[in-house]
Amino acid sequence: DGNVIADYDDPEMAASGLAASGRGLSMNQVAIMKTRSLRVRKSAEKKAKKPAVSWDDLFTPASDLRNITDSLFTNWINLMLLALPVAIASHYLAWPAIIVFIFNVIAIVPLALLLGEITEDLAIRFGDVWGGLINATFGNVVEMILSIVLLMKGLTTVVSTSLIGSILSNLLLVIGCCFFVGGLNFKHQTFSSGASKANVSLLFMSCIAVLLPSMISYSNGHKDPEKEDEQVKQISHIIALVLTGMYLCYLYFQLVTHNHVFISVSDNRVTNREEEEEEEEEEPQYSMLGALMLMTMTTVVVAFCSEYLSGSIEEVSKKSGLSLSFIGMIILPIAGNACEHITAVLVAAKDKMDLAIAVGVGSSIQIAIFVYPFVVLVGWAMGVDFTLKLNLFDVMVVCVSVVLAAFVTMDGNSHWFTGLMLIATYILVAITYFYG
Secondary structure (H helix, E strand, C coil), rough: CCHHHHHCCCHHHHHHHHHCCCCCCCCCHHHHHHHHHHHHHHHHHHHHHCHHHHHHHHHHHHHHHHHHHHHCCCCHHHHHHHHHHHHHHHHHCCHHHHHHHHHHHHHHHHHHHHHHHHHHHHHHHHHHHHHHHHHHHHHHHHHHHHHHHHCCCCCCHHHHHHHHHHHHHHHHHHHHHHHHHHHHHHHCCEECCHHHHHHHHHHHHHHHHHHHHHHHHHCCCCCHHHHHHHHHHHHHHHHHHHHHHHHHHHHHHHHCCHHHHHHCCHHCCCCCCCCCHHCCCCCCCCCCHHHHHHHHHHHHHHHHHHHHHHHHHHHHHHCCCCCCHHHHHHHHHHCHHHHHHHHHHHHCCCCCCHHHHHHHHHHHHHHHHHHHHHHHHHHHHHHHEEEEECCCCHHHHHHHHHHHHHHHHHCCCCHHHHHHHHHHHHHHHHHHHHHC
């Protein structure tokens, strides 16, 4: 068959030649090859008509300003941006902590929505994998800033619970909302099962990494607490270095050697319908530099709001009666991960499940094998005793959540009931921490 195909420059002619020569191609296979031939021709025609990219295309201030203005005034959620000046003023004017807390939470929501729209715009240029990585990276900048600020204040318990809570919120709440909202719009949705298997395997590895230092205390029987703490610190530092190296290898695996595993399922679908052949490709709204600048500025503002939010946590905890563990495990992750939450749900509602999975699960992986180890190494450099050691209940919750996420994502299919099950699980965890 390869010899016959080699005799033709056009896949359509090759298909006809194979069929005529009796090489075993069915009529359906011939139709698929013809469809691919039409796609190649149309793609070539589009590329021929499209002018070469100039420097003016990389940055168009007037067009970017017009598009961002239209975006702000066409969505009612952006009215919540009116809370942003109050949120900033409440911090510098030393208003009651509850006011600082509420207004900063309100301000983060539209900022996260704006960041999600910009990320989706960039995803059109770079594809689902790069778009998911860009969003997860910028979203996790908030977690990193929050963690370092809390670490400087000595709130190590809040740091560890907030990072673990971020993993749980992404695996259970974000993915659950994606499956549920997407399932309401589409009866059945698919995504790359190969990518899901690779992601889940990494999450299992991160569970083992957290479990090891946590189990040392219980295996030694607390005979020598000082020696035990020193061992936990040393093991945590080594594990943090290994996990950071694994994260770099994961990026290389995902983007270079095995990027085909992470290709969107929708990109691999072959159809003979002429309507889909004539469908126009979605175009980005912003220029490249314009989108990157908007994303950077929005992320900086979100980080400041998150910092003000964290500064009021202790006083809010004392006055409200909520434990620091509940605030760290549930409230902080929801506020800090608002960017990923809204973005993932938006793209899932448009049946872009691979991007939604890349945002949700990808963010969990980045927190587990990059952000958490990074904060441990920063604490090491600062001389702060912050390790990977968790109590057994936290370890159990994380491991069980990863197992559940593995079961519902490894087959590459989703529907609304699966999403509802994940959301219900997250609610059960939240209730337990509320009373615990």
